[in-house]
Amino acid sequence: MPAIVAGKVCKVGRMYSRSNMMRKRIGVLGVLVGVGMGLSSHAGVAEAALYETGFEAPDFTLGQNIHGIEGWSNTANHATATISDDAAASGSQALKITSTGGGSTDQINHDVASQAGQVLGQISVGMRLRIDTLTSSLDGRDMTLVIRGIDESTNTDADMVTISFKRSNSDTVANQIIVRNGFTDVSVGTWTAEQWMDLEISLDTEADVFNLSINGDMAFGSEGADFRSNRSMADLTNVQFRHTVWLTSSYFVDDYIVVPEPASLALLVLGGALCLRRNRKRTLPSQR
Numbered sequence: 001m002p003a004i005v006a007g008k009v010c011k012v013g014r015m016y017s018r019s020n021m022m023r024k025r026i027g028v029l030g031v032l033v034g035v036g037m038g039l040s041s042h043a044g045v046a047e048a049a050l051y052e053t054g055f056e057a058p059d060f061t062l063g064q065n066i067h068g069i070e071g072w073s074n075t076a077n078h079a080t081a082t083i084s085d086d087a088a089a090s091g092s093q094a095l096k097i098t099s100t101g102g103g104s105t106d107q108i109n110h111d112v113a114s115q116a117g118q119v120l121g122q123i124s125v126g127m128r129l130r131i132d133t134l135t136s137s138l139d140g141r142d143m144t145l146v147i148r149g150i151d152e153s154t155n156t157d158a159d160m161v162t163i164s165f166k167r168s169n170s171d172t173v174a175n176q177i178i179v180r181n182g183f184t185d186v187s188v189g190t191w192t193a194e195q196w197m198d199l200e201i202s203l204d205t206e207a208d209v210f211n212l213s214i215n216g217d218m219a220f221g222s223e224g225a226d227f228r229s230n231r232s233m234a235d236l237t238n239v240q241f242r243h244t245v246w247l248t249s250s251y252f253v254d255d256y257i258v259v260p261e262p263a264s265l266a267l268l269v270l271g272g273a274l275c276l277r278r279n280r281k282r283t284l285p286s287q288r
């Protein structure tokens with residue numbers, strides 16, 4: 001039942017512009033959850049975004065390097081991350097990231113924890129992403145959207161979710177979107193140059209599962225997917241955009257948002273599975 005309901009909500013969601021979508025989703029979901037979806041005990045009260053930006057003025061100015069602004073940092077040797085009006089999903093500006101390639105892995109980082117405080121339990125990270133170019137003379141190159149958190153077994157920062165966008169030229173997996181489910185890479189679709197994608201990653205750091213919505217379509221079924229390397233994770237810490245070595249890229253990020261549960265369509269789909277897994281985990285305290 002949750003998947004069916006989520007499908008209906010997706011149709012409703014598409015009727016709204018992105019700028020209004022998040023808040024209206026929260027309203028729709030509040031009603032749905034309220035009528036008894038049987039989700040976790042956390043469900044029921046919609047909350048405001050923990051962090052949200054459309055990269056517009058006055059918070060961001062045209063041409064600005066985002067390094068050091070609102071938790072954003074650029075530790076890349078070969079990439080720039082600036083506010084641009086070359087393309088925008090909302091308003092007139094977006095974050096434009098370009099990489100000229102080079103012999104190191106570059107990354108643009110958003111320290112979510114510094115902006116949103118402790119981020120626990122069920123969380124949704126949403127954004128619109130538009131890739132114009134990802135090219136390399138070498139196979140296997142990609143830009144990877146990474147969500148990081150605290151690995152409970154080591155109490156250190158680790159990759160929780162990795163979504164890789166493969167290069168666009170002559171690669172056997174060109175233009176594919178590859179997501180790691182536990183220890184397994186799964187192809188969940190393809191990206192098209194110069195088209196905005198609506199991405200929403202819903203996470204549950206108690207059940208240690210996630211799901212990904214691409215333009216409203218869920219990448220995984222009601223069971224969701226396991227965190228990378230089957231890790232048990234606590235707080236969400238960072239969102240990163242990583243470029244493998246020798247990748248030339250140009251892409252845009254807009255309407256970036258971090259929302260606590262249950263303000264996510266994906267969570268509706270996950271709900272049933274999460275309850276089951278949570279109960280299962282309770283019988284295996286050694287896994288916590």
Ligand SMILES: [Ca+2]
Nearest residue numbers: 054090091093
């Ligand atoms: Ca914008």
